[in-house]
Amino acid sequence: IxxxxxxxxxxxxxxxxxxxxxxxxxxxxxxxxxxxxxxxxxxxxxxxxxxxxxxxxxxxxxxxxxxxxxxxxxxxxxxxxPNMLLRSGIASDLKSFIEKIDGDSLKVTLEATGFKDRLESNVETMLYRIIQETVSNVIKHAGATRLDIILTRDKDGINATVADNGKGFDTTQIGSFTGIGLKNIITRIEYLKGVVDYESVLGKGTTVNIWVPVA
Ligand SMILES: Nc1ncnc2c1ncn2[C@@H]1O[C@H](COP(=O)(O)OP(=O)(O)O)[C@@H](O)[C@H]1O
Ligand SMILES: [Mg+2]
Structure with a gap:
């Protein structure tokens, strides 16, 4: 192992x-x-x-x-x-990423708590990629009008929740998807010894829950 x-x-x-x-x-x-x-x-x-x-x-x-x-x-x-991230940290980088999303077609909110200390850059970069891909998937596939991101850092790790109100998808099929986005997310999460969980209801939307440990 x-x-x-x-x-x-x-x-x-x-x-x-x-x-x-x-x-x-x-x-x-x-x-x-x-x-x-x-x-x-x-x-x-x-x-x-x-x-x-x-x-x-x-x-x-x-x-x-x-x-x-x-x-x-x-x-x-x-x-x-990735260097862009090291400048200001994941919470504010995420903020500037979502500010570029056209708010007329997709209303995005971001709530971040506990991000005073900088993370270990490796963890930070990977988590940023994971969230970025998750947000891109919402933009590309969900047809949603709302996207709500919550990022919480506590003493053990970081919790990220990315929720959309789009069309949803069948999460039991994840293993047979041909896209590389979800596969990369799973590889990165495994590497970070974290967990990712997809909850999706057809016609209602998708919520992605991510947890990664940070010492
Ligand atoms: N938020 C979402 N809403 C609806 N469908 C989604 C969402 N996220 C992922 N999917 C579905 O999962 C599939 C696989 O995603 P991914 O692996 O990132 O590949 P890609 O984005 O290249 O299609 C997508 O094609 C889409 O059908
Ligand atoms: Mg994708």
Whole structure:
């Protein structure tokens, strides 16, 4: 079992390093290329005169798309970067992550208590990934209008509850899902020696309960 733990740690560390690399490539490679495209296009459209209304409309639209792509790349790369977490801690990082969710389509609340001390960064990063994937699943699959997150730190560990009022799913099928999100969550929770529990009612919503020990 100890051997298994070492192997899992190596795999998870490798995965985190790979994320770091992809995030940097995205940010520094694709991101900066896009910024250059934006700059050049701005310059080009300043210099040329477009006579037709439709052409001006298309030019403006294209610029707006390029602008949006720049922002998107930035957001994705920041989201992937574990270093971002180490700056302010899981509770406030989670806060800034959910602030980016469009509140008109999904109303999100976050209640965090007991997060004065910083956690061991490994635990913190993994728990953040777990919650991030859980929230992404709500956005992608639940079709919910509400998402309520409660994060509580006590002397033994951290409890996280992520509840949505969406369409729910059959939790008995988790073992046969082809997605990697839930599988990753389960691997990480096992590694942290925590517990995760899915309660879902079709048509009513899903509640994910997570507990991880923190010394
Ligand atoms: N909050 C949720 N509401 C409804 N369905 C969900 C929710 N979370 C997970 N699911 C279901 O579980 C499946 C597996 O999720 P996951 O492993 O993260 O894969 P992926 O997100 O790539 O589809 C999803 O495809 C979805 O059907
Ligand atoms: Mg997923």
């Amino acid at each position: 100890e051997q298994q733990h070492i192997i899992t740690k190596a795999v998870l560390d490798a995965e985190e390093n790979e994320r770091k690399r992809i995030a940097s490539d995205l940010h520094d490679g694709v991101g900066q290329l896009f910024s250059a495209v934006k700059l050049n296009m701005n310059g080009l459209f300043d210099r040329i005169t477009l006579d037709r209304e439709e052409d001006r409309f298309l030019a403006e639209n294209t610029l707006a798309l390029v602008d949006e792509s720049c922002k998107e790349v930035r957001i994705i790369s920041h989201r992937m970067m």
